[in-house]
Amino acid sequence: MMKLKVYADRMSQPSRAVIIFCKVNGIQFDEVLISLAKRQQLSPEFKDINPLGKVPAIVDGRLKLFESHAILIYLSSGFPSVADHWYPNDLSKRAKIHSVMDWHHTNLRPGAAGYVLNSVLAPALGLPLNPKAASEAEKLLTKSLSTLETFWLKGNAKFLLGSNQPSIADLSLVCELMQLQVLDDKDRLRLLSPHKKVEQWIENTRKATMPHFDETHEILFKAKQGFQKQREMGTVSKPGLQSKM
DSSP states (O other), X not given: XXXXXXXXXXXXXXXXXXXXXXXXXXXXXEEEEOOTTTTGGGSHHHHTTOTTOOSOEEEETTEEEESHHHHHHHHHHHOTTSXXXXXXXXXXXXXXXXXXXXHHHHTHHHHHHHHHIIIIIGGGGTOOOOXXXXXXXXXXXXXXXXXXXXXXXXXSOSSGGGOSSOOHHHHHHHHHHHGGGXXXXXXXXXXXXXXXXXXXXXXXXXXXXXXXXXXXXXXXHHHHHHHHHHHHTTOSOXXXXXXXX
């Protein structure tokens, strides 16, 4: 049996979700770094695995699969070591997990990823910063955080959909929000601190997936320190300023 291969860049939110999921559930895999900063996702070798040139992607035997939610569902269904709460056998629970993950891809993800990309990360990927796009993304992010706070995290449950254990949806969404760590601390707190349930849920998901959560996010905290140094030296535009004007 060939070992599962996971093609990923840990600076990518969905890549981290897939890596953490495998580690937490004892799924043996080989991690293959596809560096986005070096544009390796556009190489002919990687395009043979994902012609669309995006991470994460997996190869399991003959199957080549991309899109992180599809990967998480496949791994949950195909590996017996995965505990039921990640992707329950109960059909109605499963449907609700699909519902929140579909919502995520048109709301929270473009909001969070768009804001971080256009206010901080773009130059590292060879793109220009775009204050107008950052401001639009921020509106979507703020609206999405409110929806999380008041709808998806309603009641006193520790996780999404009233659950007391995490599902693949919790992992996907929390890895997305961790990307806000690369922002200036004041900017990040301005966005997150009004949403107390969201902050607690991020911490609950982190604790439920330790030590793998912190270990997989180490690269993000290194990047955060790098951007902080650049800000102190005045070589990076301060995120959030343009969007407040």
